[in-house]
Amino acid sequence: MEVVMGAMGSLLPKLGQLLMDEYNLHKRVRKDVEFLRKELESMHAALIKVGDVPPDQLDRQVKLWADEVRELSYNMEDVVDKFLVRVEGNQQPHDNTGRFKELKNKMVSLFKKGKNHHRIADAVKEIKEQLQEVAARRGRNKLDGIAFNPNEAIAIDPRLRALYTEATELIGIYGKRDQDLLSLLSIEGDDASNKKLKKISIVGFGGLGKTTLARAVYEKIKGDFDCRAFVPVGQNPDVRKVFRDILIDLGKSHSDVVMLDERQLINKLHEFLENKRYLVIIDDIWDEKLWEGINLAFSNRNNLGSRLITTTRIVSVSNSCCSSANDLVYQMKPLSTDDSRRLFHKRIFPDKSGSPNEFEQVSKDILKKCGGVPLAIITIASALASGHQVKPKREWDILLQSLGSGLTEDNSLEEMRRILSFSYYNLPSHLKTCLLYLCVYPEDSKIDRDTLIRKWVAEGFVRCGNQGTSLFLVGLNYFNQLIDRSMIQPIYDLLGQVHACCVHDIVLYFICNLSHEAKFVNVLDGTGMSFQGNVRRLSLQDRNKDHQGTPIRNFTGISRVRSITVFTSAINIMPALSRFEVLRVLELSGCNLGESSSLQLNLKGVGHLIHLRYLGLAESDIH
Incomplete structure (x- = not known):
């Protein structure tokens, strides 16, 4: 699994590239690079075997060895990438204005190349010595790899949509459960026009289908209301963001609400919902105090038959959500033996x-x-x-x-x-890597399929066995396999085609823990995760609060970051692009990068990111 694979997948092809004649390495350095390549290929095969065993079942010495190899692979890739940056970055444009100037440029270029070749020789020698120490500690790893043909076309199992429909039916949409819930809501068969605001809280432990039931009922009855909103909350939310999301779902534009504070947002909600019959569902509340803040936005004076539905895993929260005599708690139960x-x-x-x-x-x-x-x-x-x-x-x-x-x-x-x-x-090792990458996204994200696949390709996770085969199509196979295995959930467009996916919060919690242990992705979201050691992938999220801080400065490993994904207000702590030396993926979609943004000048540094393979600027106010 990726907790031990490190940079092996992308490093081995780069070592092969380094041996090409155009880099003109000294004979001794070429010999050392060839040694490294063969040794790492052997270790790569061993790591695939190690990756098939859960960490708690691994021998401690094996785990330590795998961690050492992982770090060495990252360090080696840093050496190769920085060498390529210096050599390729030092190519001078042709200048025909004067032979003397041209000769001078060539001499400077050759001198710099000479220094760079000397540097890589020293670095390769040092890495070789470290690798020999690690290999000696563990012995020569004569394990066979696992055969896999990534070019065999794999489609999403057509039975899956029927499966999710079946699950939805069993959880509620056509079964007894939704009838029970609709009866509590007094929607069917009753005149709700003179009724006060009614609150229903759906409670049950994780995985029971609370969100599925709430969504099913929402889709079934939303036409009976003047306006409606379905807003996921999750752990560590920001109450301002919750209010903004409700208003946007109800029909307000993002620009109308983005700068409002909590009091202004509550007033805006009161004003918008007055004299309207509304349906609002707030999904996955974890905290009673958060509910108390949200509840201020909904007036009990509404007598038009409005409905406010919440879902939660915590009984005390559900009781807090339903404190009035007119409110009701709906206790989710597991499926029956026959339905299971x-x-x-x-x-x-x-x-x-x-x-x-x-x-x-x-x-x-x-x-x-x-x-x-x-x-x-x-x-x-x-x-x-x-x-x-x-x-x-x-x-x-x-x-x-x-x-x-x-x-x-x-x-x-x-x-x-x-x-x-x-x-x-x-899962095969390549799918483990692609799945772990999803922890760069916050909870409840709708993840566009094509964008995700392009990022996988840019990160070097997608490997092609046959020349001429599109890496994107191989990545599409990976995506379809993860759906087939129910590790991610498909999202269909109006034509019935899968165009995006989401990750169940329990699955996300699981892969985030794996990723954190492996230092695969570092998430900065205001909830306490900090930088430890070298950071390779960085996700700046804003789920806990609106970031108002200064850019990250005391972060010594920033030059080694290969991927950075930034979400909305977290752009305020984004470091200067000049600090990234080997960046491959830069995702700034949805961030405000217009002329009023302080980051505008930093974007000029994009042209110097020689390894950049993916740049996301959708909905970022860049024209």
């Missing part, structure tokens, strides 16, 4: 009424562990049916043994982690 079995078999045995006899008992035992939680059922079923083929029974037995005592409200997060861990370590 129906959903499980829909994914694995779609053409049969049930499972074949040999799978019958193990199916029952696995479903018992899933505890009627749709997320667990779909994730496990997708792992057992990956590649559109049912895995052999022995793998079902291995899965069953790896699961704990089963999902309950008390241990749901722990057991979901076990289930996700099985699905994650069941």
Whole structure:
């Protein structure tokens, strides 16, 4: 997995590039580079094997060795990238105004090249010595790699859309649950025109389908209201952002609300909602105090039959959301045994009424562990049916043994982690890397498919086996495989085509923990994660507060950052572009970079980012 793979995937081709004649390396340096390439290829094969084992099952010495190799691969890539920056950056344009000036430029260029070649010789020698020490510690790693053909076209399993529809139906849209909820909302069969504002809180532990149920009811009844909003909140939210999102969903433009403070936003909501029958759903609230702030924006004097629905995992929060006599709490329950079995078999045995006899008992035992939680059922079923083929029974037995005592409200997060861990370590190494990359996005993000694939390509995660095969199409295969395995959730356009994806918050929490442990992506979002050691990928998020601070300065490893993704107000702490030496991906979409922005001058440095492969400026006010 990527926690140990480091920069291997992109480093090995670069070492090959370095051996090309155009760089004219000294014979001894070429020999050392060739040694490094062969040694790293051997280690790469070993790391793939190591990556198939969960960290808690790895021998400590093996894990230490893998971490050392990972850091060495990053350091080696830094050396190669900086050498290429200096050599290619020193190419002088032809100047025909005078032979003397041209000769002078050539001499300066040759002198600089000479210094750079000397530097890389010293750096390669040092890396070689470190690599020999690491190899001696672990022994020669004579492990075979895992064969994979990335060019075999893979489409999204057409049964998946039916599967998600089935899950939605079981969770509520056509079943008993939505009828119960609609009855509580007094929408069907009642005259709601004279009723006061009613609040309903849907409560239940993670993965039960609270959001799915709320979304299903929202889509079913939204036409009965003058205006409507569906706003996800999540952990560590900013109440101002919540208010802004509600107003934007209700129909206000971003420019009308972006500069307003909390009091002004509440007043704006009161003014907008007065004399309107509205439906507002606030999804995934974690904090009672946050609700108290949000609740100030909704007046109990509304007598037009408006509805305010919240979802939460925490009973005390649901009680806080429903403190008035007219309010109601709706307790989500797990799926029944029959519904669980129906959903499980829909994914694995779609053409049969049930499972074949040999799978019958193990199916029952696995479903018992899933505890009627749709997320667990779909994730496990997708792992057992990956590649559109049912895995052999022995793998079902291995899965069953790896699961704990089963999902309950008390241990749901722990057991979901076990289930996700099985699905994650069941992925090929290239898919693990691509999945981990999704933690650059904040919770509840809608992630555009084509943009994500281009970033994967720019980061060097997508590797092509055959010449002439489009890297984008290989990346599309990766994307489709992650959907097939239910690690990401598809978002369909009006034509029924997948154009984006989202990540369930439990899955995101799982991969963020893996990424943090591996130092794969560093997230700065105001919630306490700090920079430790070398940072390779940086995500500046604004989910906790509006960043008003000064740009990051005391960050010694900034020159080694390969990827930086910035979200909206976090642009205020963005360092100067001149500080990045090997940047490949620069994502500034959605940030205010217009003439009034303080970052405008820094953007002139983009032209000096010689390794840049992806630049995102959509909706950034750049013209």
